[in-house]
Amino acid sequence: MEVVGGNAEDVTGSATLIKTPEHSYLFECGMIQGEHTILENYKANMKYIQRIKPQELDYIIIGHLHADHIGMIPTLYARGKCNAKIVVPKGSTSILKEMWLDSSYINCRDIEVLNLKNDRCYEPFYTEDIVYKALNYVVEIDSDKITNLSNELAIRYTNAGHILLSKQCEIYINGHSHTRKILFTSDLGNIATQDSRIFVEDFQPVTSSNIVIGECTYAAKGRQCTKETYKKDIEKIKSVIEQYCVDNNARVLIPSFSLDRTPYILWILYSLFGKDENFKIPILVDSPLANRLLDCYSSILENSKKDLFDEMMFWKNIKRIITPEDSKAAISSNGAKVILSSSGMLTAGRSVKWVQSVLPKESDCILFMGYAGENTLAWKIKHEKEHKTININGKPYKNKCQVYDLCSFSSHMQRNDLINYYKSINCEKIFLVHGDSNKIEFKHDLEDAISDCLKSTKVVAVNKGTKISL
Numbered sequence: 001m002e003v004v005g006g007n008a009e010d011v012t013g014s015a016t017l018i019k020t021p022e023h024s025y026l027f028e029c030g031m032i033q034g035e036h037t038i039l040e041n042y043k044a045n046m047k048y049i050q051r052i053k054p055q056e057l058d059y060i061i062i063g064h065l066h067a068d069h070i071g072m073i074p075t076l077y078a079r080g081k082c083n084a085k086i087v088v089p090k091g092s093t094s095i096l097k098e099m100w101l102d103s104s105y106i107n108c109r110d111i112e113v114l115n116l117k118n119d120r121c122y123e124p125f126y127t128e129d130i131v132y133k134a135l136n137y138v139v140e141i142d143s144d145k146i147t148n149l150s151n152e153l154a155i156r157y158t159n160a161g162h163i164l165l166s167k168q169c170e171i172y173i174n175g176h177s178h179t180r181k182i183l184f185t186s187d188l189g190n191i192a193t194q195d196s197r198i199f200v201e202d203f204q205p206v207t208s209s210n211i212v213i214g215e216c217t218y219a220a221k222g223r224q225c226t227k228e229t230y231k232k233d234i235e236k237i238k239s240v241i242e243q244y245c246v247d248n249n250a251r252v253l254i255p256s257f258s259l260d261r262t263p264y265i266l267w268i269l270y271s272l273f274g275k276d277e278n279f280k281i282p283i284l285v286d287s288p289l290a291n292r293l294l295d296c297y298s299s300i301l302e303n304s305k306k307d308l309f310d311e312m313m314f315w316k317n318i319k320r321i322i323t324p325e326d327s328k329a330a331i332s333s334n335g336a337k338v339i340l341s342s343s344g345m346l347t348a349g350r351s352v353k354w355v356q357s358v359l360p361k362e363s364d365c366i367l368f369m370g371y372a373g374e375n376t377l378a379w380k381i382k383h384e385k386e387h388k389t390i391n392i393n394g395k396p397y398k399n400k401c402q403v404y405d406l407c408s409f410s411s412h413m414q415r416n417d418l419i420n421y422y423k424s425i426n427c428e429k430i431f432l433v434h435g436d437s438n439k440i441e442f443k444h445d446l447e448d449a450i451s452d453c454l455k456s457t458k459v460v461a462v463n464k465g466t467k468i469s470l
Contacts, residue, residue: 001182001468003213004051006032006044007433008464011217012068013045014434016184017052020173020470023152024056026084027169027184027213028063031071031103036375038110042122049075049125054082059149061087063186064166065095066259071103074126074134083137087149089157089165090140094296099259100131102289106348143167161189161203162411163260164297168206173470180470183209187217187434188413188421192225197411199263199297199305208426211468215434218412219442230408233369238272240367240404245281245336250363252337255351255378257344258290260411261370263297263309265340270312279317284330286321286350287342294320321350331357344370346377352392355381359390360398368405415442423449429458431468 005028006013013032018025029052032044054076062070065088076082088096104126111124126134141147143157152174157167169184189203244250256262262285273279285291294313301309312318321327327350330337341351355377358364372378380390382405389396413421422430423446430446432439443461450457460466 001470003431003433003462003464003466003468005030005048006034006068008462008466010034010436011434013048013072014069014186015048015052015072016213016433018171018173018182018470020152020175023058023150024053025153025171026052026057026060027171028069028186029060029071029073029076030069031067033068034373039114039118042110042114045072045125049079052076054080054084057082057084059087059153060084061155061169061171061184062089062092062096063169063184064160064162065092065099066163066187067099067103069186070096070099072125074100074104074130077134077137078126078130085149086134086138087155088138088140089167090142091300092165093135093138093140094299095165095259095293096138097131097135098289098292098296100134101128102258104128104131146170146172158206159201159204160186161191161194161200161413162187163189164200164300166200168204170206170209175470180211181209182470183212183214183425183427185212185214187215187411188418190225190410190413191417192227192414193230193408196230196268197264198267198308199301200260200411203413205421206425210428211470212422212425212427212430214418214422214430214432215412216418216432216439216442217434218410219415219418219432219435220438221415221441224416225408225410225414233406233408234268234272236404236406237268237367240365241269241273241281241338244363244365244402245338246279248363249336250361250365251339251358252365252367253339253341253351253354253358254367254369255344255346255355256287256290256340256342257370258287258293258342261344261409262287262290262340262342263294264409264411265369266318267308267312269338270315273317274312274315281317282319282337283315283317284319284321284337284339284341286327286330286339286354288322290340290342291320291322327353344378345372346381352377356392356397359392359401362400362402365402365404368403369409371410418442419446419449422446423453423455423457425457426455427457429460431460431462431466433462435461
């Protein structure tokens with residue numbers, strides 16, 4: 001087994017290749033999103049995807065539906081004769097389709113820009129027709145029970161608590177004389193805010209495995225979200241909207257990831273203001289992908305979760321902006337409003353247009369509620385308040401608006417909870433993936449915690465050369 005993607009030494013580009021004497025399986029195949037430029041991201045993704053032989057794959061197994069876990073899968077069907085079945089949690093296909101189509105659109109647009117700028121002929125990872133080709137290979141399976149995929153391979157999905165339909169994957173490889181169990185955590189959910197993320201299934205711990213391939217995205221010391229910090233941030237959201245929108249008739253822009261974060265923020269706003277008949281401020285959802293995913297949520301959710309979701313979406317304050325023309329009109333219109341727009345890091349999308357309008361106005365506000373990669377526009381706005389201007393697409397904009405950065409809304413499991421979970425699993429080895437430079441320090445601290453439990457589990461911080469024996 002080999003971690004072939006960016007998750008060997010960074011937090012994006014999940015891809016792990018499992019080879020037996022007779023078969024090949026791939027656990028996830030996501031986009032690397034951590035480089036500084038479009039071209040660097042393109043080259044990094046092409047470099048790793050070329051290590052995978054599509055024609056040899058039997059199954060591709062998905063833990064959850066963020067682009068850094070699923071975004072490169074159609075490339076395998078574009079590059080060669082790939083007939084691998086794509087295994088996903090039950091209910092996932094509609095979201096998977098929208099995420100792939102959006103990735104295809106963005107990549108094709110980026111390739112056009114690259115080719116014009118560099119006088120080259122780069123090819124897109126995949127096009128819309130390849131998305132529909134790959135969708136023909138998708139197989140949905142139920143959670144919480146072992147499903148035999150072949151004589152050699154079986155799988156059980158268990159709730160990861162990260163986003164809607166996110167799962168840990170217990171994979172059983174039958175080696176004739178014995179069966180080995182591998183636990184892939186994919187991304188794990190933030191336990192501190194679990195009660196507030198009502199559209200996400202609660203995290204369920206797995207107690208035993210031979211090998212654990214575990215994420216450690218938020219393993220750095222000092223990065224900690226607690227129920228107390230979450231409560232303070234909820235109070236801050238309420239006070240910011242009341243101050244800027246209600247009292248000063250101004251705008252609050254919330255850059256938001258389309259999948260999971262947008263419905264989560266909508267629920268927070270509805271919980272704060274939905275029963276207040278005097279609250280007249282419009283809540284704009286200005287993102288084509290986010291709006292399509294909201295429709296997916298409505299069709300996927302069941303029972304009380306669906307009732308609450310539909311109740312929220314019938315809130316008269318929510319205004320869904322669909323067309324580019326309606327988006328331009330909303331940006332140019334005066335008056336108080338709260339805007340949820342993608343992308344969350346301001347790397348592209350309609351949120352960039354909103355920033356161009358909001359950033360120069362001292363009366364307006366940008367409210368960040370998520371991670372921003374270094375050197376993204378969101379990162380620059382957060383960290384360069386002393387700069388009088390910020391360049392956006394080559395044009396300077398005055399840097400005057402107010403900026404707030406709330407840190408309690410991560411959907412990832414936090415450091416202490418990661419240690420507590422991993423030390424509780426009865427296993428032989430834990431291989432840490434999806435971590436940056438803090439991974440080594442986390443490995444040592446996890447080893448100390450395991451030793452305190454009188455266990456002998458070995459912990460390995462994976463790098464690009466790590467080979468894992470089954």
